[in-house]
Amino acid sequence: MNRVIILGAGAAPGVPSINSGWGKCDPKNPKNYRTRTSTFIQYNGTSILIDTNPDINRQLIHHQICQFDALLYTHPHADHIHGIDDMRGVNRVTHQNLNFYCGAKTAQYIKHNFSYLLSKPGTVHDVVHMPSLVPNIIKANHPFKIKNLDIMPIKILKHCPESMGYIFAGGDIVYIPDFKEIAQSAYERITKRPRLLVLPLTTPWRQITHAGLDDVLQVILRINPERAVINHMASECDYDWVNKMTPDNVEPAYDGMEINLD
Template sequence: MKITILGSGTSQGIPVITCNCAVCQSDDARDKRLRVSVLIETGDKTIVIDSGPDFRYQMLRANVKDLDAIIYTHEHRDHVAGLDDIRPFNYLLKKDIDIYATTQVQDNLKREFSYIFSEIRYPGLPQLTLHTIDAAPFHIGQTEITPLEIMHYKLPILGFKIKDFVYITDAKTISDATLEKIRGCNVLVLNALQKEDHISHFTLEEAIAFAKKVGAETTYFTHISHNMGLHAQVEQELPENMKLAYDGLTLSCE
């Protein structure tokens, strides 16, 4: 299974265009972070988790030629705003795109993208098929996907375990029950917003502490804000088996 980090950043802490700080002026491509998303190629299906505002460019940049499904972690705009941009895949592939989301997320999509779900079918609208998910495992093609119940402050959201790969973003609280489902996984991708305290996201210190409990072979931190600092400097502060994710990072996991 091939995994590509399409985006490792967040809307939190994005500076103004005229900012002259070290991160904005960095020549290191790893400091150029689009909104968080991940591409998963299982062998028989091509799946994306979350389609934020940068979705169109991310898919072009990664040269993605096929798309079967999008899975949503939750309904915040930085995770869903790119839904309309499935249109080219509808047109080129002559198929609907399967959308997997909780009823809560689906209700939000129907409000935010009401024209997509209107009874009046305007030519060229995004074509999708909704699939309702909850905490129960489900399949996309031959691959089983296990939802992971996470709390994003007071908002229930989902992470996902796919084979021996675990993807969690926007977490602030993770139960012991969820921890047991993922303990000892091969690859963990986990949110770490910044070093300072935050009401709804893991800080870097909190993410490291949780990653140690999981004990993954390798952990990559994602959903990184501008406030985290330079990639090269922060990585030097991390435990040996933990790294910062970056846009375009590719991984393999069975």
């Protein structure tokens, strides 16, 4: 089975949020109910989780996902990492370490804030009491492989000190996390028309560290995928409104959205 599941489609506060409630989102549309952003990819016989947001526990249980081949992180922000302790459940199923892959600064953030869960290859923690995770440091533009899946990390600019996107299977799937700009070198790594591009919008307007809808549409135009899905939306982004503002091959994500790539 080749598929991508948008486990959560919300920006850091979720929708509704503590501070803004439903904002501009129509509360009657269930697609506007958004937990935070993580994505599950099953492709070429390999399964990958991208980011452990604070809602990851419920998301994995809902989709009956209890193990995968590797965990990738995009950047060191709380809404993408702080569900990391729930990886203990995965360790309890596999009785093995879980390998995660990220840039050096993200690894440093995890080491600083969650040092108790880091393990070494060959040594598995007592997973009843704590998770057992092994860091693997990767660099933008240096490809690596998980089982049968080729992965190219790409450089994302001006969101935070380090943000990484990923190209899977030579360009079939492109995943871009929170961004303000995308490095030229990242575009150069996309050498074929992707079947699927997943990328975030946070608010319709551009912020200091986030692209706005115009920027997102420009990136889509430049990468020219068969299909683009927009995730990481805050309460300013109503589902129907985003859908109306985007071309036919572009659609807003919603929690639990499954994209079949067979």
